[in-house]
Amino acid sequence: MPVRMCVVCRGRFEKAELSRVICGGDGEIRLDKTGKAQCRGAYICGECLGTAQKKRALERVFKRRVEPEVYERIIREAEEN
Template sequence: MAKKVPLRQCVGCGEMKGKWDMMRVLKTAENDICLDITGKKNGRGAYVCKSRECLLMARKNKGLERSFKMSIPKEVYDTLEGEFEKLEAE
């Protein structure tokens, strides 16, 4: 039997995709927001497609704010964008 691929919804575009095709944004117990590259860290996760457009959409439509039920400072989005750029460059 084929292994079932867990689906997650992008907080930017709203598309359902396989968990491994997306980036996990994590909210830790200390309310820090970071990119979880392994997908295994403890905390509340929200998923974004691996494209800068989706991150910008999530910023515009406040997708992460809704997922984490908290306001997210502009600096956090800037940091996430920087991390995305590093990953795209690899």
Template sequence: MPRKVPQRMCVACRTMKAKRELIRVVLGQDGTVTMDATGKKPGRGAYVCRSRTCIAQAVRAHRLDKGLKTAVGADVIDQLIEEMEALPEHEPTDTDHK
């Protein structure tokens, strides 16, 4: 019997994808919002696609606010995009955003 692949939804575009295809954004215990490449950092998390568009949309439309249950400022967009670009590449899929 094949193993079930964990699925998560992007808070911005509302697309269901395999957990490994998305990036977890986590609200740390100290109140900072960062990317979680391992998916194991403690704190409340929300998932976004590996695209600038989804990150920007998640912050601007206050979807990260709802997912993390805290106010996330627009200044976080650049920080998250910078962190995303520093992450190792993944295998692209046909559902990735451009």
């Protein structure tokens, strides 16, 4: 199994345990449900989904402002998976 690093806690997890967040071609930051998007991605582990916003994890990765709604949507979509 490939191992990836969570951008929030920097812990290492198997890919299947992580949610992959991408910045789409349209500039939208969202959950990558297919895991196949060919763009920059950030992995977040289940434990860190809830704290990512407080730690501004996606701001650091994508170097831009990330609205609270974006974090909320990512958490919601990750829980649906």
